[in-house]
Amino acid sequence: MKKLALISIPLTVALLAYTSYLALMVAPTEQTMGDVQRIFYYHVPSGWVAGLCFFINFVASAVFLWKRSEASDALAAASAEVGVVFCTVLLITGPLWARPVWGIWWTWDARLTTTLVLWLIYVSYLVLRRFAAGGQTQVLAAAFAIFGFADVPIVYMSIRWFRTQHPSPVMGGGENSGLAPAMLHVFLTNLVAFTVLGVLFVVLRYKLQMQEQALESAHAQMALKGVSR
């Protein structure tokens, strides 16, 4: 784990520095929005990584319920934590951009609301993991993850209907549809860099979780031996 961290962390930091340079210096300034548009290069990749993490969490939880392997539970825990972090970044950078461009911090639009509900669901997932007692944690968390993932499309559909019924005060909520080639290049490199960062976080957190589990079971074994002696 140490070797992996020693190599991959500096590489990822260098990559992020490079893509940040691209996003802040090289990318052309957007005509109507100005410099604030540059947040887009962080906002969208964060959303992508969060979505990816939550999907990994769902798959890992399903695999855990099926195979009961410690590894899939550790992966589920790791990806949920990292997903919540990136989802938080998404929810913070969004309003920062919306305030100057839309004139408001927040609107109950389909995508915003769905993201917020998604965030709430996975925060409760983490709370459940924290408070569940002992060996039951893994099963309870995996079961809840299935509920959470099933809920997301329903939330999206319902809010979409809800908001198309009542037109929202902000028109044209979409990001720049059709990106200029120079922007697209910067955006894609940022997307790659964030994916690398997300995967690195998940892998490190996964390794840590595995070590914690190994430590816990070693403690349990020792305690058992102590009793039998």
Add this chain to the structure above:
Amino acid sequence: MSTLGVTRATLVKDLRMEWRSKDAVNSMLFFSLLVVVIFSFAFNPTAEESRRIAGGLIWVAFLFAAVVALNQTWARELRNQVLDAYRVSPAPPNALFLAKTLGNFLFVVVLEILMTPLFVVFYELRSVGPVWQLLVIALLGTWALVVNGTFFAGLSIRTRNREIMLPLLLFPITIPALLAMVDATTSILTGEASPDFWMKMLAVYDIVFTAICLLLFETVLNAE
């Protein structure tokens, strides 16, 4: 014993215990009465306003009240290790889950029947749209609250901070159902829009989550 037999036996036992103690219904009733009074003070709406906000008030009050009853669902079975006895018995786990869900469903329906007249009086409610649709929404919505609530109560009973855990798990998952109930109720009361979409959505929500609950309950019951 068949699934149906176990379900009926458990349900009858729960209903009898509730009939004798009236714990769940009484605490829910008083709780939602308090919510009604506090909301009434806090918003002090006119008849026209209340028609628009009543859908939200009613369902939030019922949601909070339901949590009170849901939290007691499994606590009773922990005493004297009844739940452990159930686990080692050959009775199908889903029968137990269905019985508990039906029990809670009946309790919340009784609560709704008793509380609705109070809402009507306090908020001067009169529906513009057809009232029978409200009945359909109440049944679908109550099932949506109760089926997930019973399941999550079973989850949270195994955590360290039982009573707090249930709303933390239930509320985020319930948001689409709550939105559907509130919006459907409001559109019927004001008669401005059709609640058809919301009714279908609630039906889909009920089917999806009832299926997931039945699929996962055995796993959760036997979690060690």
